Amino acid sequence: MKKVLMSVAVGAAFVMAAGSASAQTLNQVKSRGVLQCGSNTGLAGFGQPDAQGNWTGLDVDYCRAVAAAIFNDATKVKFVPLSAKDRFTALQSGEVDVLVRNTTWTMSRDTQLGLEFGPVNYYDGQGFMVRKKLKIASAMELSGASVCTQQGTTTELNLADFFRANKLKYEVVAFASSDETIKAYDAGRCDVFTTDASGLYAERLKLTAPDDHIVLPEIISKEPLGAAWRHGDNQWGDIVKWTHYAMVTAEELGVTKANVDEMLKSTNPDVKRLLGTEGKFGEAIGLTNDWAYRIIKHVGNYGESFDKNVGAGSRLKIARGVNALWSKGGLQYAPPIR
Numbered sequence: 281m282k283k284v285l286m287s288v289a290v291g292a293a294f295v296m297a298a299g300s301a302s303a304q305t306l307n308q309v310k311s312r313g314v315l316q317c318g319s320n321t322g323l324a325g326f327g328q329p330d331a332q333g334n335w336t337g338l339d340v341d342y343c344r345a346v347a348a349a350i351f352n353d354a355t356k357v358k359f360v361p362l363s364a365k366d367r368f369t370a371l372q373s374g375e376v377d378v379l380v381r382n383t384t385w386t387m388s389r390d391t392q393l394g395l396e397f398g399p400v401n402y403y404d405g406q407g408f409m410v411r412k413k414l415k416i417a418s419a420m421e422l423s424g425a426s427v428c429t430q431q432g433t434t435t436e437l438n439l440a441d442f443f444r445a446n447k448l449k450y451e452v453v454a455f456a457s458s459d460e461t462i463k464a465y466d467a468g469r470c471d472v473f474t475t476d477a478s479g480l481y482a483e484r485l486k487l488t489a490p491d492d493h494i495v496l497p498e499i500i501s502k503e504p505l506g507a508a509w510r511h512g513d514n515q516w517g518d519i520v521k522w523t524h525y526a527m528v529t530a531e532e533l534g535v536t537k538a539n540v541d542e543m544l545k546s547t548n549p550d551v552k553r554l555l556g557t558e559g560k561f562g563e564a565i566g567l568t569n570d571w572a573y574r575i576i577k578h579v580g581n582y583g584e585s586f587d588k589n590v591g592a593g594s595r596l597k598i599a600r601g602v603n604a605l606w607s608k609g610g611l612q613y614a615p616p617i618r
């Protein structure tokens with residue numbers, strides 16, 4: 281009996297310890313009154329500021345959704361632009377509360393940097409872009425090419441793997457920022473530009489003559505892009521995770537920015553649990569029970585954000601593909617809210 285009580289006590293202490301450590305980021309964000317979100321320095325569709333400093337993008341919407349859930353105000357976000365090399369240090373040091381910056385979830389990043397990775401908000405893979413005039417149809421024809429890429433990315437590593445595995449010669453021309461990389465490619469300092477496929481479409485828009493370039497058919501890696509936060513802050517992690525899942529669930533249930541108020545009257549139990557008209561799911565993650573209502577009201581569901589930022593309603597016009605809902609043949613799948 282004593283033994284049982286002991287283990288209960290140890291269990292309770294553990295829960296409390298985890299609870300207090302975990303509430304740390306949420307408390308900091310609440311007392312600061314603003315979420316600090318690690319962002320791209322400027323990648324169309326994912327995260328970039330306009331001339332007035334208004335940020336847009338799929339990653340930006342994710343951060344806005346977290347802010348909406350906490351503050352009922354999607355504008356309470358400070359976007360902190362981070363280069364590929366600096367992004368993890370900024371998160372580790374506490375400069376940002378969360379990193380949503382087209383960042384690939386890899387085992388080493390997840391297990392060796394004191395970080396935690398969350399749901400994949402965009403399933404990507406690495407590709408290549410070349411000038412049409414080179415008349416190259418496949419990456420297998422790239423032997424001897426010079427390749428422009430960015431330091432501190434998975435891109436650099438995959439590039440080396442691909443050329444080595446296929447016994448192709450190449451020369452890397454690596455830069456610290458995406459601007460330098462794409463400018464060097466545009467200026468003809470390298471034959472090939474490589475990054476995540478989504479990034480190829482986004483960066484192509486910056487070229488002097490975008491139509492003079494083609495994206496080759498090969499996708500050489502898996503790039504699951506998602507959010508990251510500090511390891512150990514589990515409650516904060518729950519908020520970041522469930523924000524994405526709420527957006528996916530809303531899409532699945534047909535709850536949109538436009539109809540969310542109407543949906544408050546829904547008798548569908550799944551909709552009721554999502555919007556907090558039934559259950560205490562928000563309180564369980566340190567928020568209010570209308571947390572997901574706030575997300576949908578201020579930001580919209582996942583499909584709406586995808587279409588507007590990277591999909592049919594955007595300049596990038598990327599197909600939903602593997603980022604479609606699981607029920608439509610894609611990989612976006614949210615665990616049930618119950």
Ligand SMILES: N[C@@H](CCC(=O)N[C@@H](CS)C(=O)NCC(=O)O)C(=O)O
Pocket residue numbers: 320321322323362363364365382383384430432433434435456457458475476479480483503505
């Ligand atoms: N997903 C890859 C690549 C991410 C990445 O940093 N891509 C570049 C090229 S598209 C970028 O966004 N650069 C913007 C910057 O450094 O400001 C990773 O996590 O390493």
